[in-house]
Amino acid sequence: MRISIPHIPPDILAASASNPPLLSTLTVAAQRVADFLDSGNVAVLTGAGVSVDSGIRAYRGKDGRYMNPNYKPIFYSDLVEDSPRGFSFRQRYWCRSYLGYPPIAKARPNPTHYALSAFMHSGHISRLxxxxxxxxxxxxxxxxxxxxxxxxKILELHGTLHTVHCRRGHLTRRDLFQNKLSIANPRWKAFMDEVEVSGQRLRTNPDGDVELENASWDDFVIPDCEDCSKEGTPDPVLKPSVIFFGESVPAVVKERSFEHVEACDRLLIIGTTTATYSAFRLLKHAIELRKPVMLLNVGPTRADSLIGKGVEKVEWHSGEVLHTAARAMLGPRISEDRELQRLLTSGIVTPIDGTFDDHAPRAGS
Ligand SMILES: [Zn+2]
Incomplete structure (x- = not known):
């Protein structure tokens, strides 16, 4: 398998930098989104941009480029390698993930998540x-x-951080595994507590790991899978149930994602550059089936060259535009439907804290 870090073609990035935003007012943007959703049976595809208002950092900035130019993902083959080298990768991954998970576990949905839920409740969005x-x-x-x-109704294309599994498929809830990591790594637990007490936040990536520069995780202990140990065949290779770079989306998930596109009449893509092929191929599939596609994203996307060829783009903040569209479309229904009312008044915006604290334990300290 060819492994590459997804990127947006340079010509699209260059064109986008010189183009003005596509729509000038919120009312116009919201009307376009409302018109798109109005006939119902819309499928939605979301990406990291949707979670930024929940305080979860995206890998790419508004210009579509990686925010950390030195970003080095861990590849699947490294993570599961049954060797001292693989063990070292797992120590690095689990140490950073141990520190990065609590902010993800505590993150709350923002107005975009709730607006999408409101449209699922109202029947306009059928799948996500x-x-x-x-x-x-x-x-x-x-x-x-x-x-x-x-x-x-909700398909997690790249899996979830909230469960962990071994190579034989035993599943563990992530909060339980997190407790085991705390018990096995008192020094790191103390460091995490110290960060929390100080009110500082580590620089967390959307995949739930933190960036630690020059720290040493040689002492980080990863417990074996408990179920495998009970069966007398210990498995030390545990991973969160997310798809890593170089790992394929399971066939059943890929199939379901295609089914979602096939079952809908239109596809609305929000907060993603569609740089990842598993997302881009859904967009391509919708176009092949002649289903209208709308991109709701600030900044360039891999699909910008398709604008006007079955794809339209609204470049506006998703929370604002979806709420304005919801008020225009659902009007009187909102006051009559308590669930709709609840969903459209829920969600808070959590700003991303740029502080990067790096006094993590060092070798020999
Ligand atoms: Zn197991």
């Missing part, structure tokens, strides 16, 4: 596919949706 692994769409779902029902 997300590239995000933070679980925030589930947290913002209509109150009467069971877990099972939510799972049939």
């Amino acid at each position: 596919v997300t590239q995000n692994v933070d679980g925030l769409h589930h947290k913002a779902r209509p109150s009467y949706w069971t877990d099972k029902y939510a799972a049939s």
Whole structure:
């Protein structure tokens, strides 16, 4: 398999830098989105941009480029390698992920998540596919949706951070695994507590790990899978249930994502550059099926060259535009429907704290 870090073609980035935003007023932008949603049966595809208002940093800035030019993802093959080298990668991953998980676990849905839920409740949006692994769409779902029902409507294309599994597929809830990591790593637990007490926040990536420069995680202990140990065949290779770079989306998930596009009449893509191929191919699939596609994203996307060829783009903040569209479309229904009212008045914006604290434990300290 060819492994590459997804990127947006340089010519699109250059063109975007010189183009003005596509729409000039919120009212015009919201009307375009409302017109798109009005006939119903819309599928939505979301990306990291949707979670930024929940305080979760996106990998790319508004210009579509990586915010950290030195960004080096961990590849799947490194993470699961059964060797001292693989062990070292897992120590690095789990140490950073141990520190990065609490802010993701505590993150709350923002107005965009709730507006999308309101449109699912009103029947305009029928399915949602997300590239995000933070679980925030589930947290913002209509109150009467069971877990099972939510799972049939919301597909996590790249998995979730909220479970962990071994190579034999034993699943553990992430909060339970996090407790085990705390017990096994008192020095790191103390560091995490210290950061929390000081009110500082580590620089967390959307995949739930933090950036630690020059820190040493050689002492980080990763517990074996408990179920495998009980069966007498210990497995030390645990990973969160997210798709890593170089790892394929499972066939069943890929199939379901295509089904979601096939079952809808239109596709609305929000807060993503669609640089990742698993997202871009859904857009391509919609175009092949001649389904109208709308991009709601600030900044360039990989699909910008398709604007006017079955794709339209609204360059505006998603929370604002979706709420304005909801008020225009749902009007009197909002005061009559308590669930709709609840969803459209929920969600807070959590600013991203730029402070990068790096007094992590060092080797020998
Ligand atoms: Zn196991």
